[in-house]
Amino acid sequence: MKRALPVFILTVAGLIPLWRYEPPAGTTTTEAAELVPTPSPASSPSPSSPSSSSSSAASPSASAAASQVVRGSTVNTSKGAVQVEVTFEGDKISSVRMLQQPNHPQTTAAVPKLIEETLEAQSADIDTVSGATITSEGYIQSLQAAIDAKDA
Amino acid sequence: MRRVEHIMGFPVSLRIDDEDVPEEAADALFAWLREVDARFSPFKPDSDVSRLDRGELSDDDLSADLVEVLGLCEEYRVATGGAFDARLPGRGLDPCAMVKGWSVQRAAELLTAAGATRFCLNAGGDVVAAGGPWRVGVRHPEQADRLCTVLEITDGAVATSARYERGDHILDGRTGRPATGLLSLTVVAPSLTEADATATAAFAMGAEGMEWAAAREGCEVFAVDAERRVVRTPGLPVAA
Numbered sequence: 001m002k003r004a005l006p007v008f009i010l011t012v013a014g015l016i017p018l019w020r021y022e023p024p025a026g027t028t029t030t031e032a033a034e035l036v037p038t039p040s041p042a043s044s045p046s047p048s049s050p051s052s053s054s055s056s057a058a059s060p061s062a063s064a065a066a067s068q069v070v071r072g073s074t075v076n077t078s079k080g081a082v083q084v085e086v087t088f089e090g091d092k093i094s095s096v097r098m099l100q101q102p103n104h105p106q107t108t109a110a111v112p113k114l115i116e117e118t119l120e121a122q123s124a125d126i127d128t129v130s131g132a133t134i135t136s137e138g139y140i141q142s143l144q145a146a147i148d149a150k151d152a
Numbered sequence: 153m154r155r156v157e158h159i160m161g162f163p164v165s166l167r168i169d170d171e172d173v174p175e176e177a178a179d180a181l182f183a184w185l186r187e188v189d190a191r192f193s194p195f196k197p198d199s200d201v202s203r204l205d206r207g208e209l210s211d212d213d214l215s216a217d218l219v220e221v222l223g224l225c226e227e228y229r230v231a232t233g234g235a236f237d238a239r240l241p242g243r244g245l246d247p248c249a250m251v252k253g254w255s256v257q258r259a260a261e262l263l264t265a266a267g268a269t270r271f272c273l274n275a276g277g278d279v280v281a282a283g284g285p286w287r288v289g290v291r292h293p294e295q296a297d298r299l300c301t302v303l304e305i306t307d308g309a310v311a312t313s314a315r316y317e318r319g320d321h322i323l324d325g326r327t328g329r330p331a332t333g334l335l336s337l338t339v340v341a342p343s344l345t346e347a348d349a350t351a352t353a354a355f356a357m358g359a360e361g362m363e364w365a366a367a368r369e370g371c372e373v374f375a376v377d378a379e380r381r382v383v384r385t386p387g388l389p390v391a392a
Contacts, residue, residue, distance in 0.1 A: 126302055128165070128274045128281075130338060131291030131312035 066090065074100060153178060159185045160193070160252070162276025168263065169270040169283070177266035181259045185275075188255040192221065194246045205245040224345070225250050228353050229325070232364070236353035237325030249322075253311060253348025256280060260344070279310040280344045287391050293336035293376050300336075300382070301374055304391035309344035313337050313355035324356050333358025333378055339365055340372040340389060347371070 067089055074083040083100040153168040155178045164185060166178055191200045200218050203209045214222075225238040225247050238247040252275065260273050260280040270283030279288050284306035289299040293314050303310060313322060314336035324331045337355045341347035350371050354361030362375045366385045374384040384390075 126287040126289040126299070127167070128272050128279055128286065129277065129289045129291055129299070130274075130279050130303075130310040131277045131293075131314055131336065 071099065155182070157182045157185075160189045160276075164256075164276070165274045167272045168268050170268050173263075173266060173268045177263055177268060180266070181262055181273075184259050184262060185255060188251060191215070192218070192247065192251045192255070194244055194248065201245055201247060221247050221250055221254055224254065224349065228349050232325075232353045232357055232361075234325045235331075235356040235361070236349070240323060240325055240328060242328075249352040250345075250349055252276070253278060253309075253344045253346075256348075257309065257344040277312060278344055278348050279305070281305045281309070282307050290338050290374060291336075294380075300376065301338075301384075302391040303338075303340060303374075304389050305340065308340060308342055309347040310338060310340050311344060311348040311351040312339075313351040322352060322355050324358065331356045331358055334361065335376040335378060335380065337361065337365065337373065337375040340374075341368075342370050 067087060069085060069087050072084045072086065074081050076082075081100045085097045085099050087097075153166070153173065153175065155166045157164050159182065164182065166181065168178065190196065193199045194201050194205070196202060200209065200215065204214065204218070222238075225236075228236040228250070229238070236249070238250065239245055256273065256275040256278060257280060259275075260271075260282065263271055263273070264282065268282070271281070272286050273280045277291070279286075281288065284304070286305045288303045288305050288310050290301045290303065290310075290312060291314070292298040292300040315322075315332070315334075322331045323329065334355055337351055339347045339351040339354070341350060346368070350365050350368055354365035354373070354375075357364055359377055362373060362377070362383050365371055365375075366373045372385045372388040374382070374388055376382050
């Protein structure tokens with residue numbers, strides 16, 4: 001079966017901005033994954049709440065899910081230490097942030113991936129990534145540790 | 153259930169959503185992949201592949217699995233006009249590009265046989281998913297912290313070949329030189345055996361590999377060429 005191919009030609013740069021690197025915060029290394037206390041959603045101001053309930057269909061994820069921040073354990077790789085911090089909204093990962101990553105230029109570019117949301121949470125919410133390989137090891141391990149700590 | 157183990161040089165991440173699938177099913181999956189590594193790695197001197205390459209195994213000694221893998225390698229070598237070749241001149245037998253997809257697909261079949269209906273298995277960036285929808289991001293070829301598309305997979309496989317991270321590690325068997333015509337090529341197919349081998353072979357072929365892969369039965373393609381243009385097949389399951 002032979003099919004006509006080229007269909008959509010886009011520039012790569014215009015595609016989905018997913019995860020913005022934030023420099024390591026200089027936090028100290030933690031051996032085990034840990035929960036990080038966060039303010040409960042109820043305690044933070046919610047300016048839109050008066051109008052949102054009447055103007056459109058209910059949006060349960062916006063209000064009901066509790067936010068929880070979990071740190072993955074620090075994973076030492078051949079290129080350096082890797083640690084991530086994951087924010088959950090209910091059971092969904094809403095963001096992933098690197099707390100530590102190697103300084104090696106190649107790995108600095110290669111380490112972070114997966115998830116992120118900002119305002120595109122719906123479309124950017126993903127279950128897995130195709131195309132990750134070797135240097136993502138520490139990232140995936142640390143992410144997994146965060147997920148495990150959250151479920152525990 | 154979520155598990156991650158490091159096998160064959162990459163992380164293997166497993167998520168099973170079925171409540172009643174025992175941990176032993178995951179144990180068996182990882183054990184299988186370790187066994188594959190021991191038997192098929194060209195980097196282990198006592199593997200079947202290394203022994204075959206040294207002439208220590210006759211045809212009668214070959215396991216059915218190895219015969220199957222070598223048969224697949226030959227099928228793709230012929231189909232790509234030699235761009236995909238497990239026996240490059242001056243190098244030892246290296247069926248890695250075929251073994252990865254084949255063995256991870258087999259691992260997924262072990263899960264299905266154990267009763268898993270909704271799972272997502274990611275082996276070093278190659279994905280087999282069942283019982284979706286699953287949202288599978290495709291890594292941006294130049295920026296590791298971004299995706300270039302998101303796919304929605306119900307039952308099937310996704311594999312990406314690219315030049316990032318490991319550099320020019322895929323050789324065009326026709327020239328023996330690194331394949332440089334593409335930055336990244338992703339294949340969606342019913343099985344990872346097909347997706348991974350087709351992605352690797354098409355990447356080795358360079359720009360012409362896009363059309364070649366798109367013409368393969370059951371394969372959908374997303375590719376970024378060296379000029380950073382994105383090309384994809386109409387049937388590619390892009391997530392809404």
